[in-house]
Amino acid sequence: SEHIETLEEIDIEYREIATEAGITNFRRVPALDTTPAFIEALAHLVQHALEGPEVNLAHVAALPTTVKLYPQDKWAWGWNNSSEVWNGRLAMVGFSAFLLELISGRGPLHAIGLL
Structure with missing residues (x-):
């Protein structure tokens, strides 16, 4: 199928499978790179890039x-x-x-x- 599942949907689906398999303590590992400091740093990088000159892909990839x-x-x-x-x-x-x-x-x- 061509759609994106959210983490909540995956949690619901796999929690049901775990419950059917007799697993009572089901938890999902937190997603990587979701700390506020990391997200803030990404936002800062994007803001900085938007303030600068436009750069096309050919220019970036050129050695x-x-x-x-x-x-x-x-x-x-x-x-x-x-x-x-x-x-x-x-x-x-x-x-x-x-x-x-x-x-x-x-x-x-x-x-x-x-x-």
Whole structure:
């Protein structure tokens, strides 16, 4: 069905089911985020947004042009973002070689004829 049930309707429906099942102490957990401070903060955010300039969805969802999805700095010696990326890549190559040997019974050196 395409309708929204209120919490009271759900309470009534499930209380009847609980009563039929022999449950005498039926309670519903309070809904999340219904504290007055939270509702007041939401109202303040909405009021603040309404007072500001109109912003369309395309503008909000647009990423800045300077977003770096991974470290693109030049390689440098020592522990830094670049070395972490390369250590991760080498670890993936080593793990792939391990899986190849585990599955085939022959290691990568056997596969290329060195052993």
